[in-house]
Amino acid sequence: MGGVKTVEQCMICPHGCVFTEKHPIGKCHVRGLNNPGYGMCTGLSVDPIEKKPIRNFRSGTTVLSTGPNGCNLTCLNCQNWHISQQRSASVQYLSPENLATIAMQKSDGLAFTYTEPTIWYEYIMDTAPLVREQSGIVIMVSNGYVNRKPLQDLISVTDAWNIDLKAWSNDFYRNICGGDLVTVKNSIRMVADSKCHLELTWLLIPGYNDDPDQITNAAKWIKSTAGENTAVHVSRYFPQYKMTVPATPLPVLDKAVELFRKHLRYVYPGNV
Numbered sequence: 001m002g003g004v005k006t007v008e009q010c011m012i013c014p015h016g017c018v019f020t021e022k023h024p025i026g027k028c029h030v031r032g033l034n035n036p037g038y039g040m041c042t043g044l045s046v047d048p049i050e051k052k053p054i055r056n057f058r059s060g061t062t063v064l065s066t067g068p069n070g071c072n073l074t075c076l077n078c079q080n081w082h083i084s085q086q087r088s089a090s091v092q093y094l095s096p097e098n099l100a101t102i103a104m105q106k107s108d109g110l111a112f113t114y115t116e117p118t119i120w121y122e123y124i125m126d127t128a129p130l131v132r133e134q135s136g137i138v139i140m141v142s143n144g145y146v147n148r149k150p151l152q153d154l155i156s157v158t159d160a161w162n163i164d165l166k167a168w169s170n171d172f173y174r175n176i177c178g179g180d181l182v183t184v185k186n187s188i189r190m191v192a193d194s195k196c197h198l199e200l201t202w203l204l205i206p207g208y209n210d211d212p213d214q215i216t217n218a219a220k221w222i223k224s225t226a227g228e229n230t231a232v233h234v235s236r237y238f239p240q241y242k243m244t245v246p247a248t249p250l251p252v253l254d255k256a257v258e259l260f261r262k263h264l265r266y267v268y269p270g271n272v
């Protein structure tokens, strides 16, 4: 007679990983049986909110930034691959009370960032209210690859989001990132419809997401879904991780900014 087998399914993102005793960790390497990534923090640094980037909300404030050691996407060009795709990053456990206290001692709030914070669902649900009780702000910098229910819960305890819109192409999401565009669009729509402040980031990779039609269609959708005042950060790409395409030439960046500006009022070049 065997013992009772433990099996759980994760409902945080569309991957829907099933955890078993034989395979106890999910694709993101953060969630699994007994939630092993809970409170395991990589990095801890105080940054201006503009560095997240959030430009049009609580300008001039600072936030303590941290994130989990893993991600539910596998972008070939990940700029933080050493903590999103590798398990060797240095991590430390901080209880929700500890993290909230450090954030409010050192800054005006907390940013969950660097990798993908929504996979830290329980930790954020426990920590964010402690920051807000002390009048701190809570920022999420996310890839938007998250299911509706956990996203709704996270929206209820946070103040501002920057969501990556990586391309206007499901092929790009599938082949380069291991995700899908539909889920990300849904997340953007949900945050736009909420009380949270929303900004977006488009990392411009030459030959992959700089097509003028793609950018124009994305800009029109952002305007109709989230409004023309939604800030978009068009960030310059540099070769990272498994992608070797040369860095975005500045004229290509300028052209993309110009295209977004035809439909949106706040378009900021980044990484320049």
Ligand code: SF4
Residues within 6 Å of the ligand: 010, 011, 012, 013, 014, 015, 016, 017, 025, 026, 027, 028, 029, 030, 031, 032, 071, 072, 119
């Ligand atoms: S959050 Fe992680 S464990 Fe959960 S479904 Fe997504 S990849 Fe799998």
